[in-house]
């Protein structure tokens with residue numbers, strides 16, 4: 032019995048063929064026909080016209096902030112419950128993160144907390160320059176409210192959908208709610224290019240400018256001419272080929288991860304004190320990671336005992352993200368609320384959720400979970 036990982040890569044049959052095709056074409060560069068097609072195919076999947084392929088999701092967040100002209104001292108409101116990449120990008124442009132707690136139902140940015148943060152910043156004479164929402168574990172934020180809040184105040188919205196490719200509310204895809212959205216194809220995400228990202232937008236001006244900045248900001252000229260600082264953030268043509276193959280099986284990957292979540296929910300339903308993160312009505316999340324809260328009083332032991340018990344049988348699980356307002360590097364930044372995200376960090380667990388998990392793997396995880404001493 033081998034180790035069971037949290038969210039390992041899952042390649043289909045076409046990725047290898049597309050990769051070799053790209054290799055044999057000698058387009059071994061951070062541009063080429065596979066990149067162009069990957070952009071067009073991803074844009075079509077999410078229902079937008081424009082996408083720019085990048086070397087990472089973090090690069091996408093960095094460029095999105097640059098495109099909005101965010102700079103030194105600007106305030107950016109974001110969810111405290113996220114992966115550090117969201118906030119690192121804010122630091123790259125010299126801006127200051129302002130953290131807001133999450134709502135208990137979706138574990139995403141609390142719309143009331145957002146209003147409070149925006150009002151307070153406005154009253155202090157330092158209005159927010161942008162909001163970054165995070166579709167945590169594939170769960171979409173409450174955009175019905177957040178979009179209106181941002182539009183009324185004229186604050187641009189960037190959607191960190193790194194974890195949420197394949198999530199929809201009605202026919203609207205993750206990544207399409209803000210002025211710009213970003214996706215990640217890191218090795219642990221629902222589809223992967225080993226490393227990569229995408230910036231999507233309704234506005235071709237944004238994605239064109241992102242492509243320009245990501246390619247060392249070369250002015251149109253036969254020689255090398257530069258009037259702006261640029262970056263080396265483009266996606267390799269080889270990796271784009273892998274991404275195209277992965278995109279073809281994305282719907283299968285979503286279905287598999289949703290089956291994994293359903294399996295856990297059913298197999299553990301008789302145990303007290305467990306609350307799974309699940310979709311609100313009308314939402315189809317990609318169920319990137321199955322996550323749950325373990326109430327130590329009701330369950331009889333805490334999250335960490337379960338995690339260590341799984342680990343002792345070579346089953347990888349992880350605590351929920353540690354809130355950014357508790358991180359040593361961001362601890363001095365302003366923060367609104369925080370008790371929900373702190374409780375989720377204390378009691379939350381991510382279970383192995385890979386789309387390649389077999390029925391025997393799932394049985395093994397569940398019986399190990401159930402055998403935790405309580």
Ligand SMILES: *Cc1c(COP(=O)(O)O)cnc(C)c1O
Nearest residue numbers: 087088089114116117193215217
């Ligand atoms: C993975 C992730 C990122 C960063 O994506 P990379 O491609 O690894 O740079 C950003 N935000 C969130 C919420 C993520 O999970």
